Amino acid sequence: MANIKDIARVAGVSVATVSRALSTPSLVRPATIERIEAAIADLNYEPNHLAAGLRRQRSDNVIVAVPSIYNPFTSAFVEGIENVARANKMRVLLGITEGDVDALNKFTSMIAGKQADGLILLEKNLPDIVLNPPAKSKLPPMVAACEYPPDLNLPRVRTDNHEASALIVGHLAELGHQRIAAITGPLDQFMSMDRLSGYKLGLLRARIEFDEALVARGDFSLQSGYDAMVRLLDSGAEFTAVACANDEMAMGAMSALHQRGISVPDEMSVAGFDDLRFGAFAIPPLTTVHIPTVEIGEAAMRLMLDSLLQQDHEGPAREVVLPHRLIVRQSTAAPRKKRKKA
Numbered sequence: 001m002a003n004i005k006d007i008a009r010v011a012g013v014s015v016a017t018v019s020r021a022l023s024t025p026s027l028v029r030p031a032t033i034e035r036i037e038a039a040i041a042d043l044n045y046e047p048n049h050l051a052a053g054l055r056r057q058r059s060d061n062v063i064v065a066v067p068s069i070y071n072p073f074t075s076a077f078v079e080g081i082e083n084v085a086r087a088n089k090m091r092v093l094l095g096i097t098e099g100d101v102d103a104l105n106k107f108t109s110m111i112a113g114k115q116a117d118g119l120i121l122l123e124k125n126l127p128d129i130v131l132n133p134p135a136k137s138k139l140p141p142m143v144a145a146c147e148y149p150p151d152l153n154l155p156r157v158r159t160d161n162h163e164a165s166a167l168i169v170g171h172l173a174e175l176g177h178q179r180i181a182a183i184t185g186p187l188d189q190f191m192s193m194d195r196l197s198g199y200k201l202g203l204l205r206a207r208i209e210f211d212e213a214l215v216a217r218g219d220f221s222l223q224s225g226y227d228a229m230v231r232l233l234d235s236g237a238e239f240t241a242v243a244c245a246n247d248e249m250a251m252g253a254m255s256a257l258h259q260r261g262i263s264v265p266d267e268m269s270v271a272g273f274d275d276l277r278f279g280a281f282a283i284p285p286l287t288t289v290h291i292p293t294v295e296i297g298e299a300a301m302r303l304m305l306d307s308l309l310q311q312d313h314e315g316p317a318r319e320v321v322l323p324h325r326l327i328v329r330q331s332t333a334a335p336r337k338k339r340k341k342a
Contacts, residue, residue: 144156
């Protein structure tokens with residue numbers, strides 16, 4: 001069975017350094033702690049009380065703040081966090097805010113009370129301690145994912161929503177569509193604003209004039225996609241394609257089109273965003289932009305682990321930007337038929 005000498009040998013440090021890392025990790029360089037943690041994992045030491053010692057005076061709990069649990073994007077994101085947390089013997093506490101800032105403030109109070117070690121935010125709001133940081137006091141470990149202001153100085157992870165949205169519009173323009181509508185998310189969210197600005201950028205690159213009448217607002221739900229498409233159809237605006245700011249709204253939009261007897265993609269092309277699992281099984285299968293949602297959660301948890309090991313870090317916070325890619329399926333095609341009046 002492995003012992004502290006084995007850990008020191010594999011990590012390439014002295015027994016005293018391992019002992020110091022276990023008892024007072026703040027006195028040991030983060031890179032050295034990482035080597036010791038890796039040695040513990042390599043030796044498969046059980047029970048893993050050495051690894052636990054590296055987290056002394058910690059709860060091993062991380063709170064994940066989300067506005068709702070009903071969005072499949074959220075589920076995939078939390079799955080990624082759980083993957084990395086489980087591998088590092090940490091627990092994930094799910095906090096549902098429903099947009100309530102007071103809930104976020106309670107979560108930061110839990111960190112202050114040692115009930116949790118850090119907070120991962122998939123949430124447009126920020127806790128008061130971030131907006132009005134106390135003088136001469138460090139912020140608790142926090143990581144922001146996807147939905148945050150561009151000047152936020154917290155560790156953060158995202159994809160390039162702006163370019164991804166432009167990519168899907170470019171795909172529709174390359175097929176020959178000149179009248180491309182948009183169904184947006186709520187425009188009080190940074191992610192929604194980025195996707196709308198990317199839609200406009202895609203039009204600009206394709207030399208298509210932006211038309212406000214072709215933009216309908218949703219809230220990322222199936223129902224809002226359905227309702228937004230109904231409004232677009234009832235407005236009398238002419239369009240042959242629609243770029244939706246997420247897959248759920250695209251599915252809702254296709255349902256509205258089906259009820260109106262409008263064929264996808266023969267009379268209307270529909271594109272989504274996120275590449276949620278059910279999109280490939282839609283009728284017809286949904287063209288979309290793949291966002292690596294599980295990987296975003298995994299990256300957020302890794303940033304949290306880094307923050308817990310480097311709480312004295314100063315300067316600009318680290319940002320991770322993960323790649324996106326276009327997934328072309330059967331819901332988009334070149335304009336073939338003139339759309340019948342709905």
